[in-house]
Amino acid sequence: MALAAAGRVLLQAGSRLGRREVVDGARRFANKRVEVEADEAAGIAVMKLKNPPVNSLSLEFLTEFLISLEKLENNKNFRGVILTSERPGVFSAGLDLMEMYGRNPAHYAEYWRAVQELWLRLYLSNMILVCAINGTSPAGGCLMALTCDHRIMADNPKYTIGLNESQLGIVAPFWFKDNFVNTVGYRTAEHALQLGLLFPPAEALKLGIVDEVVPEDQVHSKAQSVMAQWMAIPDHSRQLTKNMMRKAMADNLIKQREADIQNFVSFISRDSIQKSLHTYLEKLKQKKG
Numbered sequence: 001m002a003l004a005a006a007g008r009v010l011l012q013a014g015s016r017l018g019r020r021e022v023v024d025g026a027r028r029f030a031n032k033r034v035e036v037e038a039d040e041a042a043g044i045a046v047m048k049l050k051n052p053p054v055n056s057l058s059l060e061f062l063t064e065f066l067i068s069l070e071k072l073e074n075n076k077n078f079r080g081v082i083l084t085s086e087r088p089g090v091f092s093a094g095l096d097l098m099e100m101y102g103r104n105p106a107h108y109a110e111y112w113r114a115v116q117e118l119w120l121r122l123y124l125s126n127m128i129l130v131c132a133i134n135g136t137s138p139a140g141g142c143l144m145a146l147t148c149d150h151r152i153m154a155d156n157p158k159y160t161i162g163l164n165e166s167q168l169g170i171v172a173p174f175w176f177k178d179n180f181v182n183t184v185g186y187r188t189a190e191h192a193l194q195l196g197l198l199f200p201p202a203e204a205l206k207l208g209i210v211d212e213v214v215p216e217d218q219v220h221s222k223a224q225s226v227m228a229q230w231m232a233i234p235d236h237s238r239q240l241t242k243n244m245m246r247k248a249m250a251d252n253l254i255k256q257r258e259a260d261i262q263n264f265v266s267f268i269s270r271d272s273i274q275k276s277l278h279t280y281l282e283k284l285k286q287k288k289g
């Protein structure tokens, strides 16, 4: 119920944005920040993140992404989604720092609800989610990948993935942490989260953050072949199994969703945290100059 209500809010927000849907022979639809190549006959869609320059998860992006995902969820012909970036090199730079810096509490609360919604929708999706990680994927970008059923990363040592929040002076929320612990185990998570480590593909594979590392030009074909394997499993048994594995962790957030929003708002509003974010943003700028 809570999920459905939040979804309606996002849909209303989406229509307020007034984005015109572009339909190309019923096989492609797009809003400004997400491109969907939908092969209804095959039951597979490719969702490309397209929020330049670095696919940060801004409020507008989250709204558009959730609307696109809901369209696919509502069409029973779609059984699988491949998530990838339209800009190879960066899968996603994670949460949009500008949504968490210099704004007011009401904005922080609205943003955090949308971030929660993204995680819940992806984590509990009945569809098969395969992540084709064709670039760097820190923090919220890594979280998106962690919600998927299978992760394939491009074999480029310049790309990294992990939860680096502590390097920014912030803390990975408990549900980011839970998702990570369930993926890599407690000790690895404890170590990596405290240090805010980002891992290149070979190490990410060793730790189980990703399931496969393949040459960069094969990420998409590999994602398609993995999807074909998963599609061969009957939906009902796979979905019941997925739900059995994931429901408790998602319920843990659902039952304390409002408290989690309040925690986030009071944490991110602190002067000391705003100062840390300011320093990090300055560092990002200086890196360029």
Ligand SMILES: CC/C=C\C/C=C\C/C=C\C/C=C/C(=O)SCCNC(=O)CCNC(=O)[C@H](O)C(C)(C)COP(=O)(O)OP(=O)(O)OC[C@H]1O[C@@H](n2cnc3c(N)ncnc32)[C@H](O)[C@@H]1OP(=O)(O)O
Pocket (backbone or CB within 6 Å): 053, 054, 056, 090, 092, 093, 094, 095, 096, 097, 098, 136, 138, 139, 140, 141, 164, 165, 168, 170, 171, 172, 173, 263, 264, 267, 268, 281, 284, 285, 287, 288
């Ligand atoms: C008690 C606890 C209670 C509750 C929990 C509380 C808090 C926890 C809250 C949230 C968890 C946070 C999760 C996150 O996801 S935080 C974001 C982490 N992301 C990063 O650290 C990535 C930063 N970016 C980079 O490292 C590089 O940009 C990247 C390697 C991705 C790409 O490098 P490239 O050289 O291609 O581009 P840049 O020149 O660096 O960037 C271009 C442009 O984009 C801006 N940028 C980059 N990342 C972000 C971002 N995440 N959000 C917003 N903007 C971003 C960058 O500043 C440049 O801007 P400009 O100078 O204006 O061109």
